[in-house]
Amino acid sequence: MHDQVKLEKEVLGFWKKGKIYQKVVESVKDGKPFYFCDGPPYATGQIHPGTAWNKALKDCVCRYKRAKGFAVRAQPGYDTHGLPIEVKVEKELKISNKNQIEKLGVESFVQKCKAFATQYIGIISEQFESCGVWMDWNNPYVTYKDSYIESCWRTIHAAHEKGLLHEGVYVVPYCSRCETTLANYELEYGDEQDPSIFVKFKSSSGKNEYFVIWTTTPWTLVSNMAIMAHPVYTYVKVKVGGETWILAKDRLDYLMSIIGESATVLGELSGKKLEKLKYLHPLQNKIGKKCERKVILSDEFVTLEEGTGLVHCAPGHGMADFIIGKRFGIDAFAPVDTAGKFTKEGGTYHGMPVREASEKIIQDLKEAGALVHSGKVLHRYPHCWRCKTPLIYTATNQWFIAVTKLKEKMLEQIDNCEWHPEFAKTRFKEFVSSAPDWCISRQRYWGIPLPIWKERHSGHVKVIGSAKELPKMPELHRPHIDKIKLKAKDGKTMHRIPDILDVWFDSGNAVWASLTEEERKIFPRTDFIVEGKDQIRGWFYSLLGSGVLLNNEIPYKALLMHGFFVDEKGEKMSKSVGNFVPLEDVTGKYGADAFRLWSLSNTVWDDLRFNWEEIKEAHRSIGTIYNLGVFLSRFCPLGRKPVLPALDELATEDKWLLSRLFATTKACSEAFEGYQPHVAAKALRDFLVEDVSRFYMKLAKQRIDEKKGTCPAMAVLYKAVLDSLCMLTPVAPFISESIYQSFYRKREHKESISLLAWPEAEKAHYDALLERRFEIAREIATACASCRQKAQIPLRWPLEKVRVVSESTEVLSAVEHLSALVESLSNVKSVKITKQPKSTITVSVNKSKVGAAFKKESQEAILAIERQGPGAIEKWISSDEKEFLAEGKFKIQKDMVEVSETAKGYEIARFDGGKVYLKTEIKKPLYEEAMVREVARRVQIMRKEKKLVESDKISLGIETSDKKLSPILKKHSSKLASQVNAEKVSFSKGAGFCKQWEIQGAKLAISIEKK
């Protein structure tokens, strides 16, 4: 019995004990180098099945390359720094803000983070290993090691040398809980309900005029510095109550409809005319900031899709606002502290968390008579990717890498890489085109310290590129490095910028930081990376930025992008949602090979939907392949490697299988070369399960059986299974290795299947015409099977003949050449190509379909169809024509009619290219043959129950008083004996194992005894 889970344990043990991975690596060490760089996952517990899919993709490419003789560098990596770990440690320590961390001590906190990041590495490596992933598990790269940190410093140093590192005030997304900025690609968008308010700002002209603006962040009104208008749009002055309001013409109806007022238009003016008009802040007496506020123009940030066409501008709290503010020299006023609360400059709101202050501000606006309308809006809003707090945008002092200066080179370098699929490249270019400067500083603890020292007064800066430039310290993390002070040229003391690096910077340097000094010379770039589509904003980007910065080059030569792993409905799988299926649940039940075969068959860049049925199906396929191994072991002569005879000594089906093997080998090799493992996985599964096991075995089994495995069919089967197992190894390494060990190893002599070279596709075996003819023969056999089903005649009953009617020369010549194959597949005595036999064709019209299409004229249409005559309709239905024009007027579709054909004594079925007429009448000799087979089948069942093997002889006893069955069996007793390997047949109650049966209403008792 096939027990895949047990089989995998044995194979894992064999690999470990025999150091097979090391031997395979050793065997290709002189080959062409191939550097695969692992995108490092976080080691924070159990692995997600999506991560297992990701690693299986990596593994199957590396295994393929090794089989092709490449010296593959496959070092796994782990991401260990950053907020994900800090947040988990804070939870463990039951603390929730930076003050508590400082109180506990940074040293102690950092050590806890380090311990946390380390504890799971071994466990996770083992999980990957048990999925058959072959990498250097004893030597992973870990981002917190000093050598890794130094490598990242080198890049920062290079940025400084090239004038690409700068400090500046910038509006960045900020998490008030984590008290740190986040990069654009760390934002997690989710629905959030916020206020949606319309506010009027009184003009300073002294007239009763107001500018109407709209905002969903009332708290930013505290920092309002200007109003933006579009220079070209048309604005209107309207009379509402006793006041004059100004807003965009196209937004007037909308505003009036939500406030339920009517307005009289007093006049129109272009946005340009609004420029420099001054206004008063409605909360001036509540806020501290006094300044002159006016209307400014912007054609890029004012739209007519929402709001009023007049945009509230707070340069301290919006990216667009900041850019415009800079252009007009407006202060980026941001009265918010590091904890996200208003500072003293926030006036009456001092001390309030900003988002919570919104309600109070709305109340104050109402009291000031400035609130036009207050509602709610549900919109997509950015949240902190770790703690899910809604973010705020605020102007802070940060360090940047000037990506905008590198952008041209980055975009150009994107073409210097092979992209799979091509659309990943398009999406990536779009993302890179709009990327702002990279904010690399984070105000946290557990990460690579920023290697920047600064003298407070002169602003003089020194950037360190190597630890050798610093005094010795226990490790390069905080707080040790914080204590180091450097001397500026003028003798003044320089202090380190207390920030750490954005954790994406760590993995962005993986291509070099994971290598040794010597390796860096061999591998300026990695040959291949593969990650999910979310990495367009993540790793693909941080790698590109760092690579162009350091070496003027994109650091990867080929990239494969995979989809998301989602649940059956397409939703993200996560523990908190409750739709999570642990990997062990799958592999513990069906084995890692089933998971791999299933997941690797999914088109790489499509999302992979979890599906138990499909995994079960993959497991069944693995079982079918396992049985091929069992068959080979049983029938192949001991210790002998069958030699493939010359082509002309082979039977047609042998030639066909070799041709299919050629096509499969070619398809697989091309698929792996083009980084499309799913194409290879599907081709191999089809070949082994459908072509070899379900089809070829049916035809060749008897020959192999009779010749005790010494016939050409065994040699063909031997080669077909060995070559395809070699190619299946990257996809399902366990079953491939297991069959190799139990059967092939003593004949092929290499210690593991992974030590065999990738098979060559043998062109001489290719025969396209033969493959096409087999395809047709299989279609005809399928049509015959459907006839049998209609007539309820089992396949094991031989029938007299089948007639094939076709106008296709391809079909006719296939039947001519492969008549014996069609006969054996359909279990008929003869197949004949004939003209259309006499038959009755009836056409029934689907009245509801016709009615729906022709309405009033449907009655006329039905008559028109009927007048065509069944022959013409039948001919059209069998053709490729989609429509039939009845009487020059009615376009008839195929679903409007149903054609049925009957012929006396026959069942009829269609196939692609023709029809079959299966003769269903059973004459006496055929009936007798069928009865013998029915009895033989039952004897075989009993032999199986008694666990007899084919070569065991039996004596057979049959007892029946049925007047019809008894003489038939007596007449054919020698035939029956040979079918079940019986020495003799007696027609009385025999000795041994006895069972009662019923065949076509006749009762009989069968007994068998081993001789």
Ligand SMILES: [Zn+2]
């Ligand atoms: Zn946070």
